[in-house]
Amino acid sequence: MIDERVEPFYDEVARRNPGEVEFHQAVREVLESLGPVLAKYPEFARHKIIERICEPERQVIFRVPWRDDRGEVQINRGFRVEFNSALGPYKGGLRFHPSVYLGTVKFLGFEQVFKNALTGMPIGGAKGGADFDPKGRSDTEVMAFCQSFMTELFRHLGEYTDVPAGDAGVGVRESGYLFGQYKRVTNRYESGVLTGKGTDWGGALVRTEATGYGTAFFANEMLKAQGRSLDGMTCVVSGSGNVALYAIEKVHHLGGRVIACSDSGGVVVDEKGVDVSLLTQVKEVERGRLRDYAERRPGVRHLEGGNVWDVPCDIALPCATQNELTGRDARALVAGGCTLVAEGANMPTTPDGIRLLREAGVAFAPGKAANAGGVATSALEMQQNASRDSWTFDYTEERLADIMAGIHALCYETAEEFGVPSDYVMGANIAGFLRVGRAMVALGLV
Numbered sequence: 001m002i003d004e005r006v007e008p009f010y011d012e013v014a015r016r017n018p019g020e021v022e023f024h025q026a027v028r029e030v031l032e033s034l035g036p037v038l039a040k041y042p043e044f045a046r047h048k049i050i051e052r053i054c055e056p057e058r059q060v061i062f063r064v065p066w067r068d069d070r071g072e073v074q075i076n077r078g079f080r081v082e083f084n085s086a087l088g089p090y091k092g093g094l095r096f097h098p099s100v101y102l103g104t105v106k107f108l109g110f111e112q113v114f115k116n117a118l119t120g121m122p123i124g125g126a127k128g129g130a131d132f133d134p135k136g137r138s139d140t141e142v143m144a145f146c147q148s149f150m151t152e153l154f155r156h157l158g159e160y161t162d163v164p165a166g167d168a169g170v171g172v173r174e175s176g177y178l179f180g181q182y183k184r185v186t187n188r189y190e191s192g193v194l195t196g197k198g199t200d201w202g203g204a205l206v207r208t209e210a211t212g213y214g215t216a217f218f219a220n221e222m223l224k225a226q227g228r229s230l231d232g233m234t235c236v237v238s239g240s241g242n243v244a245l246y247a248i249e250k251v252h253h254l255g256g257r258v259i260a261c262s263d264s265g266g267v268v269v270d271e272k273g274v275d276v277s278l279l280t281q282v283k284e285v286e287r288g289r290l291r292d293y294a295e296r297r298p299g300v301r302h303l304e305g306g307n308v309w310d311v312p313c314d315i316a317l318p319c320a321t322q323n324e325l326t327g328r329d330a331r332a333l334v335a336g337g338c339t340l341v342a343e344g345a346n347m348p349t350t351p352d353g354i355r356l357l358r359e360a361g362v363a364f365a366p367g368k369a370a371n372a373g374g375v376a377t378s379a380l381e382m383q384q385n386a387s388r389d390s391w392t393f394d395y396t397e398e399r400l401a402d403i404m405a406g407i408h409a410l411c412y413e414t415a416e417e418f419g420v421p422s423d424y425v426m427g428a429n430i431a432g433f434l435r436v437g438r439a440m441v442a443l444g445l446v
């Protein structure tokens with residue numbers, strides 16, 4: 001339920017941003033938590049912090065023309081939404097997917113503002129991308145697209161201005177082409193302008209693994225708070241991309257067993273525990289499908305078009321995409337014995353899904369807290385680039401684990417302070433808002 005103190009702000013956001021349903025959903029979820037904050041700290045209303053925080057500081061939309069391998073001209077649309085820079089330079093990934101439109105980028109940018117604040121690092125929030133589908137495209141085509149995209153975007157970037165990273169559809173290959181073009185058009189080797197770089201050319205160790213590892217660390221912290229641990233737990237993970245892959249790996253390191261994962265074609269059920277090296281080979285190296293994984297591993301079932309949330313488990317980690325875990329799926333998870341959900345993806349659970357999980361007593365962590373390990377490690381990459389240094393894998397992973405424990409403690413304690421113990425949604429939204437809101441008040445009307 002949205003508090004009557006914040007209802008008018010939501011109505012205004014919906015009116016000013018017509019048709020951007022994911023953005024409305026993301027704003028609503030945050031505003032639903034803010035009634036008690038406005039009651040306790042009236043200065044936020046006086047400074048119109050809610051109205052200002054819902055309005056991006058800058059939005060850029062641009063044409064991306066490029067030529068495919070057949071010599072035909074293709075036109076895509078590129079976006080960068082620089083949402084909030086109260087805490088530091090704009091920071092947030094780029095998504096290349098055919099479904100990307102302004103509403104996707106704004107929802108992701110809005111989430112990013114609070115997520116970045118929760119990390120405690122000096123980074124603002126942004127997001128970008130394009131309606132380009134890298135799937136099935138050759139390396140030459142992906143390079144042509146990335147070069148054209150960066151030829152426009154570079155003028156808005158800078159290591160103290162706006163620092164993109166990867167997201168769905170943008171991995172190390174795409175980051176390489178993007179960084180190469182940035183370097184060429186600016187004539188500067190500005191390592192800190194982009195994170196998620198290859199480790200041979202300025203990237204931080206652990207950045208590739210960080211979002212998935214961080215989600216597993218966060219889930220483990222939630223279990224610790226209940227006097228339990230991942231050890232011996234069965235887990236299902238949706239997706240089999242970057243976040244999913246490394247969430248699976250870390251769950252295994254922490255003693256759990258991931259028995260199912262998915263892609264947009266279906267689900268694999270692997271009771272012995274998903275084989276991460278085979279999955280990496282199939283999905284990352286060969287850019288293949290999950291059915292190829294199942295064909296190569298005896299005893300594994302591939303359910304074409306199946307639903308991963310129908311697989312009974314103790315813990316669920318949605319790591320694929322937004323709104324992939326619905327009310328119906330929440331019921332299936334509860335019926336299958338699930339007691340904890342931590343979001344590796346951004347906004348993967350629908351509002352109905354979240355409500356049903358919470359009503360059933362399932363511990364639920366929103367993505368802005370549970371998947372913040374990716375951007376936190378990006379900030380560690382920026383630190384290394386700025387000091388021309390590079391840290392070891394173990395040291396960086398330790399920092400990541402500490403950061404995730406810190407975010408968990410902040411959400412947990414904030415929820416207690418506001419009288420909603422163990423409510424990670426309220427805890428994350430309020431703690432993130434307080435950090436950004438206080439900085440905005442301090443910086444004046446800008």
Ligand code: NDP
Pocket residue numbers: 166167168169170211238239240241242243244262263264265319320321322324344345346347371374375
């Ligand atoms: P990838 O593109 O690497 O992987 C996405 C995965 O999700 C793929 O396996 C894809 O399958 C699958 N998928 C997409 N749509 C569906 C669907 N409807 N049903 C089932 N599976 C689906 O992306 P990432 O792993 O990088 O990102 C995943 C999520 O995590 C996104 O929400 C992203 O915003 C979020 N995130 C990512 C961060 C990062 O560091 N990468 C940081 C923080 C959040 P297929 O191959 O068939 O398309």
